[in-house]
Amino acid sequence: MATAASSSLQPTLHKPFLYPKHPQLCRNSQFRPRLGYSSNGVRFSTIRATSSVIALEPSSSVEENRSSEVSEVFACPVCYEPLIRKGPSGLNLEAIYRSGFKCKKCNKSYSSKDIYLDLTVTAGLRDYTEVKPAGTELFRSPLVSFLYERGWRQNFNRSGFPGPDEEFKMAQGYFKSVEGGLLVDVSCGSGLFSRKFAKSGTYSAVIALDFSENMLRQCYDFIKRDGALLNSNLALVRADVSRLPFSSGSVDAVHAGAALHCWPSPTNAVAEITRILRSGGIFVGTTFLRYTSSTPLIVRPLRQRVLQNYNYLTEEEIEDLCTSCGLTNYSSKVQQSFIMFSAQKP
Numbered sequence: 523m524a525t526a527a528s529s530s531l532q533p534t535l536h537k538p539f540l541y542p543k544h545p546q547l548c549r550n551s552q553f554r555p556r557l558g559y560s561s562n563g564v565r566f567s568t569i570r571a572t573s574s575v576i577a578l579e580p581s582s583s584v585e586e587n588r589s590s591e592v593s594e595v596f597a598c599p600v601c602y603e604p605l606i607r608k609g610p611s612g613l614n615l616e617a618i619y620r621s622g623f624k625c626k627k628c629n630k631s632y633s634s635k636d637i638y639l640d641l642t643v644t645a646g647l648r649d650y651t652e653v654k655p656a657g658t659e660l661f662r663s664p665l666v667s668f669l670y671e672r673g674w675r676q677n678f679n680r681s682g683f684p685g686p687d688e689e690f691k692m693a694q695g696y697f698k699s700v701e702g703g704l705l706v707d708v709s710c711g712s713g714l715f716s717r718k719f720a721k722s723g724t725y726s727a728v729i730a731l732d733f734s735e736n737m738l739r740q741c742y743d744f745i746k747r748d749g750a751l752l753n754s755n756l757a758l759v760r761a762d763v764s765r766l767p768f769s770s771g772s773v774d775a776v777h778a779g780a781a782l783h784c785w786p787s788p789t790n791a792v793a794e795i796t797r798i799l800r801s802g803g804i805f806v807g808t809t810f811l812r813y814t815s816s817t818p819l820i821v822r823p824l825r826q827r828v829l830q831n832y833n834y835l836t837e838e839e840i841e842d843l844c845t846s847c848g849l850t851n852y853s854s855k856v857q858q859s860f861i862m863f864s865a866q867k868p
């Protein structure tokens with residue numbers, strides 16, 4: 523069980539001009555925040571560069587006597603007020619684990635459970651248990667979470683999914699204009715794409731977010747095998763896509779791989795994604811189509827009934843959903859039942 527760090531000295535890790543929107547984050551994960559201690563035990567921060575230029579900030583200029591501060595990213599899932607954070611700043615696993623979060627308005631506290639930060643409305647409930655629709659509950663199973671990257675996901679290729687490497691490349695193409703920003707990988711599962719985004723060094727930070735506790739645990743198991751990932755700006759957050767724990771307009775990029783069909787309400791989810799994106803922010807998603815233009819007319823109603831546990835949409839419905847939430851510049855690529863679509867917050 524994680525507890526909030528009690529240090530009263532919170533280092534400012536980065537100068538605001540490096541990355542004005544998220545002053546606690548560095549623009550490129552090659553420049554990683556490092557916490558340390560000077561000889562007199564006072565905490566200091568450095569910025570370590572993997573290139574030949576090493577920037578060192580003297581501890582005296584960066585120390586600030588703060589024990590808590592308004593979270594740079596996270597908001598209360600109940601009222602969307604920015605959370606107050608107590609503990610070290612930064613969006614890496616260790617800093618989040620050692621931090622406690624609180625909503626001053628709702629007086630509700632949030633902390634890390636195991637290795638992920640639980641920012642669901644249900645966090646801390648003692649008596650009430652909520653059972654979600656099948657598309658959500660299925661992936662909470664430990665077995666499905668274990669098998670997901672060990673065969674389950676590979677099966678998607680049969681429906682036209684190009685495979686993780688190619689899908690990642692395609693998504694990176696759509697995200698060109700938001701490089702250096704904060705990316706949230708919504709419904710990340712066991713982190714197949716979150717790990718690739720974090721490793722690419724393209725983003726200031728990556729938040730791997732899912733509703734499934736076991737998917738997040740599995741995600742951590744993969745991360746801990748890779749030292750570079752463990753130290754990167756990659757955070758694990760449990761949240762419901764219908765109640766995203768971020769302030770409005772605070773996120774540069776949202777990725778949602780193979781997820782839309784699993785969401786209990788695609789309209790609520792896309793509305794939430796639109797809310798958290800900043801102006802110019804990009805949403806990229808993939809899913810299975812209910813049918814394509816080549817599916818025989820006689821088969822179409824059948825597919826609708828057979829697949830009723832999931833929200834499989836058509837190309838037109840996905841575009842309609844995005845544009846009705848106010849997103850613009852919609853574009854998509856289709857291969858059999860696979861669709862990758864992208865849209866932008868105006």
Ligand SMILES: C[S@@+](CC[C@H](N)C(=O)[O-])C[C@H]1O[C@@H](n2cnc3c(N)ncnc32)[C@H](O)[C@@H]1O
Pocket residue numbers: 657658659661662675708709710711712713714715731732733734737761762763764778779780781784785786
């Ligand atoms: C098929 S997996 C996709 C995993 C990964 N993004 C990929 O591309 O392979 C769908 C994911 O959606 C998540 N999910 C389902 N309902 C959700 C909800 N209400 N909020 C957040 N995530 C949800 C599941 O837990 C699951 O990990």
